[in-house]
Amino acid sequence: MTPFAGTLLQILRGFMLIAWVFMAGLTVFTPDQVDGNLAWTTAVVLAVYIVMFGWRLMSARLGMNRCYLLAGGVAVTNRFGQVTDFVAWSDVTGIQQTTVVELYMGAHRLEISRNGTVKPLTLLAPGVTSRLVEALLTEGRRAGALR
Numbered sequence: 001m002t003p004f005a006g007t008l009l010q011i012l013r014g015f016m017l018i019a020w021v022f023m024a025g026l027t028v029f030t031p032d033q034v035d036g037n038l039a040w041t042t043a044v045v046l047a048v049y050i051v052m053f054g055w056r057l058m059s060a061r062l063g064m065n066r067c068y069l070l071a072g073g074v075a076v077t078n079r080f081g082q083v084t085d086f087v088a089w090s091d092v093t094g095i096q097q098t099t100v101v102e103l104y105m106g107a108h109r110l111e112i113s114r115n116g117t118v119k120p121l122t123l124l125a126p127g128v129t130s131r132l133v134e135a136l137l138t139e140g141r142r143a144g145a146l147r
Helices: 003-029 037-062 131-142
Strands: 067-069 073-077 083-088 092-101 106-114 121-126
Touching: 003 037, 067 131, 073 121, 083 121, 092 131, 106 131
Parallel strands: none
Antiparallel strands: 067 073, 073 083, 092 106, 106 121
16 A cells, blocks of 8 residues: 555544534534434445454454564565565665655565665655654664674
């Protein structure tokens, strides 16, 4: 998912919750004019939040879409928790960091260059200040791959 799409979904989820609170307020003030709309609206809001928290729990337990910072290098997993790419600190020739800050979100894009003709390991760390980026750069300096 692109950062723009993820941001848009978060904003829409917030608007949905605001609309639900407004509808619940109307139920309190004018209960005869709601006609059961609050029931299905509550079901939709609960379903969206249950799916969101369920996805977070499942992806954390299965190790999906993770970046593992190891003493020997960096490993990245896919949506099924399998390691898709790994780079050892001894093979690192440099790290190119791009920071994107928008109105609603920020992210860091890191390209870890390697020896040889292999394409660089690319990862995206969400957040304006990411602890992953700081830890990755610190570990790279400690391992001697970066200056």
